[in-house]
Amino acid sequence: MKFFLDTANLEEIKVAAAYGFMDGVTTNPSLMAREGLGDQVKQIEAICKVVTGPVSAEVLATDIEGMISEGRALGKIAENVVVKLPLTMQGLAATKVLAEERYKVNATLVFSALQALLAAKAGAAFVSPFVGRLDEIGVDGMGVVEDIVTIYGNYGYETEVIVASVRHPQHVLQAALIGADICTIPFKVVQQLSGHPLTDKGLAAFLADHGKVAKPASGRKKN
Numbered sequence: 506m507k508f509f510l511d512t513a514n515l516e517e518i519k520v521a522a523a524y525g526f527m528d529g530v531t532t533n534p535s536l537m538a539r540e541g542l543g544d545q546v547k548q549i550e551a552i553c554k555v556v557t558g559p560v561s562a563e564v565l566a567t568d569i570e571g572m573i574s575e576g577r578a579l580g581k582i583a584e585n586v587v588v589k590l591p592l593t594m595q596g597l598a599a600t601k602v603l604a605e606e607r608y609k610v611n612a613t614l615v616f617s618a619l620q621a622l623l624a625a626k627a628g629a630a631f632v633s634p635f636v637g638r639l640d641e642i643g644v645d646g647m648g649v650v651e652d653i654v655t656i657y658g659n660y661g662y663e664t665e666v667i668v669a670s671v672r673h674p675q676h677v678l679q680a681a682l683i684g685a686d687i688c689t690i691p692f693k694v695v696q697q698l699s700g701h702p703l704t705d706k707g708l709a710a711f712l713a714d715h716g717k718v719a720k721p722a723s724g725r726k727k728n
């Protein structure tokens with residue numbers, strides 16, 4: 506299973522890269538705005554210098570031609586840029602054109618398995634169901650992911666499922682159990698993944714036990 510970082514913050518990306526399990530990055534206009542960035546090109550360039558895996562950059566246009574030309578421009582920033590397009594009829598049309606031109610597309614703002622089926626048929630390389638936002642309106646977000654994985658398996662679609670809008674470690678665990686290809690995780694959730702009170706307690710006990718028998722470090726002998 507691949508882990509992407511869901512952020513446009515370069516410092517977070519550098520820290521997560523050092524952890525050694527970050528396989529890519531997803532951004533969106535809200536995440537860019539959180540960093541105070543109106544123009545994303547320089548930030549995507551900077552991110553692609555740190556990350557070798559897929560880096561999603563979202564278009565702002567909403568019409569077909571606008572999405573296509575913006576997508577081409579974003580896709581040319583670096584080889585690993587993935588063009589993020591919203592799951593609208595216009596987005597699907599633009600996905601088909603860009604996919605035929607060999608650009609990788611991430612279909613975003615996906616809230617149903619049928620939308621995900623359309624994204625795969627249009628040739629999207631990735632699809633991003635938003636589980637947290639679904640949970641918040643009383644729909645089982647991970648249930649939608651399960652349906653998408655089943656449908657893609659039924660027909661052999663190669664579109665990779667990115668579980669997005671992740672709110673807590675349980676979402677990551679459920680995504681792994683379902684067999685989703687990727688989970689894109691906010692930095693604060695990444696930091697929660699490894700924590701367990703018994704790990705902390707066990708480590709403290711190991712160090713305390715060692716402290717009871719350890720000899721004090723001897724100083725260097727003087728000649």
Ligand code: G3P
Nearest residue numbers: 511531533638669670671
């Ligand atoms: O990458 C987009 C997606 O993860 C958005 O998440 O937290 O805005 O629902 P959120």
